[in-house]
Structure formats: C-alpha cells, structure tokens
Amino acid sequence: MLITKPINTKCTNCFEYFKNKSFKDLESGTVFTTLEEAANHYNMSKQAIQYFLKMGWNKKRRQKKSNRPILQYVETTKVCAKCTKSPNFKDLQGEIWKPTRIPKIYGSSFGRLYRELDRGRKLIGIRRNPKWYLTATFNKKCYYIHRLIAEAFYYPKGIPKYLCVNHIDGVKYNNKISNLEVITYSENIKHYHKLRSSKKTIDTIEKSC
Secondary structure: OOOOOOEEEEOOOOOOEEEEOOEEEOOOOOEEOOHHHHHHHHOOOHHHHHHHHHHOOOHHHHHHOOOOOOEEEOOOOOOOHHHHOOOOOOOOOOOOEEEOOOOOEEEEOOOOEEEEEOOEEEEOOOEEOOOOOEEEEEOOEEEEHHHHHHHHHOOOOOOOOOEEEEEOOOOOOOOOHHHEEEEEHHHHHHHHHHHHHOOOOHHHOOOOO
C-alpha cells in the first residue's frame, strides 16, 4: 500500500506538526523534495508527477506504461522549515530572562518567550485571544503569557490558587514584569473598579485572570 498523502511529522524542536512533502522513487531509491525536481528528472510535467503521487501505482497501468515511476511520500526530516532557519535573536537592552514551569521555555522581563533548542534560542509566536490576552500554545495546551511571566519572576513553583495576576495599567497585552503584580481576587476587582472610575477604556481593563 503506497502512501499517497504528505506525512504529518512532529518537529523535534518546536513540537509542532508539519507536512513532509518529500517523496521517493521506490525502484531507483531517488528522493525528491519538490515537484520541479522530479519533473526535470523524468522529463514530465509537474501535473503528471502530482497525479502519480495522488493516484498511487496500478499494476495494469504499469504494464501499459513502463516509463511510469512508482512514487511514494516519505519522511525525510523531523525539523520544520521555521526551525531550519537560524533561531538565535538579540536581547533587548536591560532584558532579563528566567525559566518558566514549562521545560526549556524562558520568560523575559519584557514579556517575551523563547524555547531552548540544540541549535540556539528561538522566539515563541504569541497570539491574542478575543479577550485581548496574549497566549502561546505548548504541547497542544494554551497558556496565558502574563501568568507565565509572573510565575517565572515571582512564583517559580507556581502561583497559588487564591492569587491572580493583575495588569497595573489595565492593558491586557502589556506583559512587562514592571506592569504585572500578583494579588488576591478581591484586590483585583477593586483595581478594576478603580481604573473604571478613572474613565479609562473598559475594553482594555482586566476583569479576571
């Protein structure tokens, strides 16, 4: 049974899934990374190579067309295209890094995150959810950036359940350590009403943790 679809592979660096689009000629053992490379090798069009990959190999058609290659998708690499690029980056002036509770993940005093790789450091992509909080995903689990940063600098073993992280200026996406404080839920509510009474934009004020 031939593999007629790209193989989903888990990257060994960022642990995200990507599609391995490399394929192999089962007769000669030649491995191709692009359709153009295979088309030039067999003197065929890219559409023909793509058709052979999609439809697989048929014994009757193979007897009629002896020049038809037997192609199959293979897993040639376990590192995605993003991680193949140089992961190193420059620190900002005065930036301090501390380890988070997630292995190989470090938090910055400026609200950034990076992953420790064998080839260096790689900044982690951050998303903004509908409530304006910045989040990141590790091993299919979503984490709030402000909680990871506060834990790294204030509570390395984890923030207790009766405490929450508060944004001092009320801006949910400002995750600098100077703008974060760990307080009780009642203090967090008081802080929210205080900012609300000062006529600041309610949409940017943190109602909950």
